[in-house]
Structures are given as C-alpha cells and as structure tokens.
Amino acid sequence: MLPEDLLAGVRAAVPSLLGLVPFGLVAGVAAVNAGLSPAQAIGLSAIVFAGAAQLAVVDLLSRDAPLAVVVVTAVVINLRMAMYSASIAPYFRSLRRRWAAVSSFLLTDVSYALSIAEFTDDSGTDRLWYYLGVAGAIWTVWQLTTVAGVLLGTGIPESWGVDFAVPLVFLTLLVSDVSDRPRLVAALVGGSVAVVGAAWPLNLGLVGGALAGVVAGVAADGRDR
Amino acid sequence: MTTTYGPLAIWAVVAVVGLATFAIRHSFVYLFGRIDGVPPRIERALRFVPAAVLAALVAPEVVDPGATLAATVLDDRFLAGAVAAVVAWYTENMFATIAVGLGALWLIGAVI
Numbered sequence: 376m377l378p379e380d381l382l383a384g385v386r387a388a389v390p391s392l393l394g395l396v397p398f399g400l401v402a403g404v405a406a407v408n409a410g411l412s413p414a415q416a417i418g419l420s421a422i423v424f425a426g427a428a429q430l431a432v433v434d435l436l437s438r439d440a441p442l443a444v445v446v447v448t449a450v451v452i453n454l455r456m457a458m459y460s461a462s463i464a465p466y467f468r469s470l471r472r473r474w475a476a477v478s479s480f481l482l483t484d485v486s487y488a489l490s491i492a493e494f495t496d497d498s499g500t501d502r503l504w505y506y507l508g509v510a511g512a513i514w515t516v517w518q519l520t521t522v523a524g525v526l527l528g529t530g531i532p533e534s535w536g537v538d539f540a541v542p543l544v545f546l547t548l549l550v551s552d553v554s555d556r557p558r559l560v561a562a563l564v565g566g567s568v569a570v571v572g573a574a575w576p577l578n579l580g581l582v583g584g585a586l587a588g589v590v591a592g593v594a595a596d597g598r599d600r
Numbered sequence: 601m602t603t604t605y606g607p608l609a610i611w612a613v614v615a616v617v618g619l620a621t622f623a624i625r626h627s628f629v630y631l632f633g634r635i636d637g638v639p640p641r642i643e644r645a646l647r648f649v650p651a652a653v654l655a656a657l658v659a660p661e662v663v664d665p666g667a668t669l670a671a672t673v674l675d676d677r678f679l680a681g682a683v684a685a686v687v688a689w690y691t692e693n694m695f696a697t698i699a700v701g702l703g704a705l706w707l708i709g710a711v712i
Contacts, residue, residue: 410602588652
C-alpha cells in the first residue's frame with residue numbers, strides 16, 4: 376500500500392508535469408541532434424537531472440567548446456539550487472543521511488517550490504513521503520520524456536507555445552507565496568533584476584535577481600517591525 | 601552541429617556535471633544536518649527565497665522590455681501572464697491558471 380502522503384505529492388506535481396513534457400522532449404531531441412548517443416542523452420537526464428543545464432551542456436558540446444567551459448557553465452546555471460538547498464535543509468534535518476542524499480539528488484525548481492509551499496503550511500504531512508511523491512514523479516516523467524525525445528528526434532512545434540506552461544506553474548506558486556508586504560517586495564525586486572539581467576551570461580540574471588530579492592525582503596521585513 | 605568529442609569525453613562531462621550538481625543540491629542539506637539549528641538570521645532570510653526565486657524565474661518569461669511602455673505591455677506573453685496572474689490570485693488553482701494562461705496566449709497570438 377502506498378502512503379497517502381506520497382500520493383498527495385504525486386497529485387501536487389501533476390499540473391507541472393504537463394509543463395515538463397515539452398521541456399523533456401526538447402532535452403532528448405537536442406541531445407541526439409548534438410551528436411550524443413541515445414545512451415549518453417538518457418544518461419545526461421538520469422544523472423544530471425537539470426533541464427536548463429542539460430540544454431547548455433548539449434549546446435556547448437555541439438559547438439565543440441572546451442570541456443572546462445561546458446562544466447563551469449552547467450555549474451553556474453545550477454548554482455541557484457544552493458539557495459533551494461539552504462531553504463529546504465531545515466525540513467530535511469530529521470531524515471536519515473541516505474534519504475537526505477536521495478532527496479538532495481531529486482531537488483529541482485519545481486520539487487523545491489511545491490514542497491516548500493507544503494512544508495511552510497505545516498499541515499502535518501509526512502515530509503519525506505510528500506517530497507518523494509513530488510520529486511519522484513518529476514524524475515520519472517523527465518526520464519520518460521527524454522527517452523521519447525531521443526526516439527522521436529523531433530519536438531512539438533515551438534509555435535504551439537506549450538513551453539509557456541512552465542512559467543505559469545511558477546506564477547501560481549508565486550502568487551500563493553506572496554502573503555505579506557516583505558514577500559511582495561522580495562518578488563518585485565527579484566523579478567525586476569531578473570528582467571534587467573535576462574541577457575546576462577550564464578543565467579546570472581536569475582541568480583542575481585533571487586539574491587537581490589532576498590536582500591530586499593529582509594530589508595522590508597526590518598522596516599515593518 | 602554535432603560534436604566531435606568521443607564517448608569518453610562526453611561520459612566524463614556527464615559524470616563531472618552530475619557530481620557537481622549533486623554537490624550543489626546537497627550542500628546545505630549536508631551542512632544543516634551537522635549543526636545545531638539554523639541561525640535565526642539565516643532562517644529569516646530563507647523565508648524570502650521562494651518569492652524572490654519564483655519571481656526571478658517568471659518575470660523574464662513574461663516581461664520583454666520594449667522601446668516604449670506600450671510595446672512592453674502589448675506583448676502576447678505579458679498579457680497572457682497578466683490574465684493568468686489574476687486567475688492564480690482568485691483561484692490559487694494551478695490547472696485553471698495554466699489552462700487560462702495558455703488559452704489567452706493562443707487567443708492573443710491569433711489577434712495580434
């Protein structure tokens with residue numbers, strides 16, 4: 376029998392899985408088009424499990440960029456996950472080390488955002504099961520869609536705009552998180568810096584926006600006291 | 601374009617990027633598992649990570665600064681995002697937000 380909280384996590388992940396499908400297809404297609412073997416393309420998704428970094432790796436490999444540049448670029452794109460790690464770490468403290476490591480491996484933008492929303496509500500959910508439901512569903516769908524992309528070799532036409540589902544997932548989570556003035560300030564500053572920095576290299580607009588938003592939120596919180 | 605790197609180089613990239621990504625993901629989970637409690641100042645700052653990160657992920661996808669304010673606002677993704685934000689605010693329902701957001705994007709794309 377599957378624990379109820381595991382299923383609750385899977386259910387919570389379902390809407391974002393729809394947005395993940397075109398992304399995963401693209402990751403698979405791009406990898407084989409860049410000259411990776413099917414095994415390498417699937418290995419990239421299974422081991423690295425980070426869409427934006429995977430696309431950057433594949434793009435740079437296809438252009439025969441120096442391997443050091445490939446690795447550093449992927450690391451910088453994934454640096455944002457250090458913030459998720461710090462934010463979710465207090466909720467993972469009670470886990471056995473092995474499960475903490477598994478949970479870390481499965482940490483993504485969506486699994487972080489959905490789980491932290493549930494954890495801060497503190498509704499008595501079993502955190503590990505809920506998290507594994509969310510993150511495990513995302514990992515599984517990511518692998519299936521990568522394989523589908525590798526087999527298809529072509530993606531869903533870009534003109535369909537289905538990739539827009541991913542920001543809409545984040546938008547829903549953002550709106551429900553902005554529950555007070557300091558959080559609103561954090562969101563406004565974070566979003567503005569990210570827009571200004573959208574063309575900055577190495578995804579620095581995202582990291583810079585997030586950091587600026589946190590600083591602004593803390594400052595606004597201090598003023599409100 | 602296709603890569604001229606051999607299987608060994610590509611697998612090495614997969615392994616190194618995979619290890620580095622895991623190290624980033626596990627960094628604070630590992631650290632906080634070994635210290636007593638999170639310092640209150642850090643905990644206070646961490647409360648703002650979701651709002652700041654989510655906004656930084658969303659905003660560049662819906663705001664594409666144009667030459668004028670009108671050009672920025674009269675953009676299909678901006679308008680669809682604004683409609684979706686209203687739906688998200690009133691329903692807090694992810695399916696409804698995605699359905700209305702995508703529908704608005706197609707509709708606006710057909711009109712503009």
